[in-house]
Amino acid sequence: MTSRHFGTSRISNSWKMKRRLILILLAIVIFASGQSRSEARSKPAPGKHRKHRVSGALHGGRQPIGGSTVTLWAVGTTGYGSARTSINSTTSDAAGNWNMTITCPTGSTQVYLTATGGDAGEGVSNAAIALMYVLGPCGSLPSFVNIGEVSTVASVWAMAQFMDSTGFNIGAPSTNATGLKNAAATVNNLADLVSGRAATFLSSGHNSPQVLNTLADILARCVNSANATSLQCTELMCDATPGLTFNGVS
Numbered sequence: 001m002t003s004r005h006f007g008t009s010r011i012s013n014s015w016k017m018k019r020r021l022i023l024i025l026l027a028i029v030i031f032a033s034g035q036s037r038s039e040a041r042s043k044p045a046p047g048k049h050r051k052h053r054v055s056g057a058l059h060g061g062r063q064p065i066g067g068s069t070v071t072l073w074a075v076g077t078t079g080y081g082s083a084r085t086s087i088n089s090t091t092s093d094a095a096g097n098w099n100m101t102i103t104c105p106t107g108s109t110q111v112y113l114t115a116t117g118g119d120a121g122e123g124v125s126n127a128a129i130a131l132m133y134v135l136g137p138c139g140s141l142p143s144f145v146n147i148g149e150v151s152t153v154a155s156v157w158a159m160a161q162f163m164d165s166t167g168f169n170i171g172a173p174s175t176n177a178t179g180l181k182n183a184a185a186t187v188n189n190l191a192d193l194v195s196g197r198a199a200t201f202l203s204s205g206h207n208s209p210q211v212l213n214t215l216a217d218i219l220a221r222c223v224n225s226a227n228a229t230s231l232q233c234t235e236l237m238c239d240a241t242p243g244l245t246f247n248g249v250s
Contacts, residue, residue: 055099056113056145059196060120060129060223064096067125068118070147072102074138075110075180076171081164084171087111087138092118107139110184112155112170115147120224128228134159134170134187146196149216149223154190157212158183 054072058065071089076082087105092098092115104111112134117125133151135141156163162170162180172180189201190212198209222233238246 051101051103052141053099053101054141054143054145055097056147057196058092058096058098058115058118058131059146059148060131061149061217061220063121063224064092064094065115065118065120065129065223066092066094066096068092068096068098068115068129070098070100070113070115072100072111072113073170074105075112075162076169077174077177079171079173080162080176081169082171082173084169102138102141104138104141107137109138110170110180111135111138111141112159112184113145113147114168122224122226124226126223126225126227128225128230128233129223130168131223132156133191133193134184135193136184136188137181142193145193148196149219150196150198150212151187151191151193152219153212153215154187158186158190 056070058068058070068091069089070092072087073084074087076084085105088100088102090098090100112132115131116129117127118129119125120129131147131149131152132155133145133147134155135145156167159170159180162172162183164171170180188199190199191197192199198212201207202209202212218236222230222236225232227233234249235246238244
């Protein structure tokens, strides 16, 4: 993939984007139903940000993640990587399903979902799990969202320049709100909200989902393990750290 310029983008080449991606994936540990893509989206009338429901599924690879905290956040507006604001939160069930009722601050507020912790099939809660999906304007949310490793890689790749060093806060100053908006829109060119897989855009012409899917597969091994100290997570953290080589143990 090549880098994109969003508004007054601060990243000018693909190497900087890829390096930033690796650092963010390391810092956040793992930042690791069939409805039509053309489904109707709820759009509150201007000035009337009524309550509406959003539901979805949460998976680690092909395994559902139960007991994960799923939160919808509004992006920060005071600078790059500025503090986010929680809109609502819920917990996924044993089948990885979740739903919440939300009230948008404004229809144009840029929002994203995170899913932290939970059991991906090991019988214990894995604190290393941290997945995300950048959704775009709150007033145009879909009714169903599939969160997983593909959505996480797509979101981090597109939003890297707007994240802080932890990978959890996404924000931009008012002077580059358009840049953040354009970057968020790019996520939908990379991942499909409903299926949770690579978007069809990446399978047409000269585009390829290979890099996206490879990174997602790498994250899935850690997500589907027992905890942050598992061999799978240890290997991921080692390989994501420049200068380190995994020796099979640490």
